Amino acid sequence: MDFRFSDKVETLRAQVREFMQQQVLPQEATYAEQLAANPWETPPVMETLKQQARDAGLWNLFLPQEHGDYSAGLTNLEYAPLAEEMGRSVMASEVFNCAAPDTGNMEVLAKYGNAEQRQRWLAPLLEGRIRSAFAMTEPEVASSDATNIETSIRRDGDDYVINGRKFYISGAMRKSCEIMIVMGKTDPDNPNRYQQQSQVLVPVNTPGVTVKRAMTVFGYNDAPEGHAEVLFENVRVPVENIILGEGRGFEIAQGRLGPGRIHHCMRLIGAAQRAFELMCERANRRVAFGQPLIKQGSVREDIARSYCEIEQARLMTLKAADMMDRVGNKDARDMIAMIKIVAPNMALNVIDRAMQIHGAAGLSQDTPLAHFFAYARTLRLADGPDQVHMMQLGRNLAAQFG
Incomplete structure (x- = not known):
């Protein structure tokens, strides 16, 4: 496959990246403060950011192009680098109306819902009103x-x-x-x-x-x-x-979980990438035993190993997204299972190293690392535990040689 993104995707990625840097990341502290005051209310700053993203045309980017008028017209492969950028902050995907579980529910309604269900529930979800x-x-x-x-x-x-x-x-x-x-x-x-x-x-x-x-x-x-x-x-x-009708629940669940699994992996790569960058910044400026941490061989090894692991997971995710676009979710199920196994474990390893290099600060609310770690660990269970994916993947692979 060609790993070069189209001009359209590169433009969108630059727009999302700039929006993240200029609008989202500077508001993380405000978002946390407003949440602490009213935990189950959408913070006012989120509503402001959502409107700004919508005005910028960075809205509903997740919905596959086959859904026509509901969609931003992107393939899974085209959406992947955009979701990675959003994964750099735990609050960001909602800003662009690309947050789970709404993304999966919108896909279900768009794919399986009837006209009345889409009008009553899909429309306000696509608009970010509910x-x-x-x-x-x-x-x-x-x-x-x-x-x-x-x-x-x-x-x-x-x-x-x-x-x-x-x-x-x-x-x-x-x-x-x-x-x-x-x-x-x-x-x-x-x-x-x-x-x-x-x-x-x-x-x-x-x-x-x-x-x-x-x-x-x-x-x-x-x-x-x-x-x-x-x-x-x-x-x-x-x-x-x-x-869709009685007895179709398992079918719907399978259709819902495929895209959701890879979206999580895309975002996890963004979280791991931000953790990696924080790790490098900390290693360069933090002095211990009379010299910057980057002078320590073990720190350099952690940085090198983390970079390799992120890139491996990124390429595997792109391959899975490409297969979903070319042959469909069902035929891409083995690649989806592989990245669902690999990405959360990769992210846990990278984030853990970043936390270690940050010392006690890495466990605190002063960096996003602890929250990233909890998110990554959750995803070893959410949308199917590692063991289920490995069981099914192992069965499918062995059957090719039986």
Whole structure:
């Protein structure tokens, strides 16, 4: 493949990079202060930044070009360097309306939703007026195997009645979260385990929906979206809220997770790159034992090794994105699995070295490193644990020689 980006992409990357440097990074401290005052409210500075990004034409860049009017017209490969730039700050992807879980939910609605669902929910999400959540994971079952999901979605006349308990539901804590896509079983006795599940749209204010508590990640509440435990107790929604049809939930989940997995990897490379740059700056200016840290052989080795690992993951991500564009998500699944295994582990290694070179400061709120580390560690579980990806990848690879 040709690793040179088109003039269009290079222009967009320069615009995103400049916007990050001039607008986003200088506001990180203000964003944190405003969050501390109102954790589940979108900080005012975020709304200002979103409008500036929209005015600059840097909006909804994530949505693949096949979605026509909804899309910025970029391929996965073209979006990759832009997402990397956004990954340099934990707050940045929302600025450009490219933040999970909304990106995945918008893709679901654009790809699988009917006209009414797209008008009611996709339009305000694309405009950045509301936020959303995707409710799949459950505490009582191994949700890495989605066929285990136990939440009941039972047809009762013109309604579905939903009962179940979800947790680590990203986005559900935010007060502007208005809609959830809920995965559960409409046909638990179907002999085909992959046709037991369905996905249904559930407005957050529906009676019986209780956002019980925020789940933390290494002590971070990841405000303002958070990761909620949510109870569904005799929740009624119209049958029109089903997405695509009964028994299609697993199919939708697979379609949703492919792009989401690679988007996370793109952003992680940006986080690792920023950690690398902070590591180099610290090594050059910090003096220990009478000389700058960069004079230490072990520090130089950490810098060299980190650079190699970032570049390896970057190239693998670009290859995966290119395959998704050329042959589709299903045929690119092995490459997607590979980068989903590689990128979080790479980022953890690089960020850990940067933290070590920063000493105690690397563990503090004075750098983004600790938050980056928590994010990267989460992604060894989110969208499928490493072990599941390796199990399936190993099976697929071995089958070629069986």
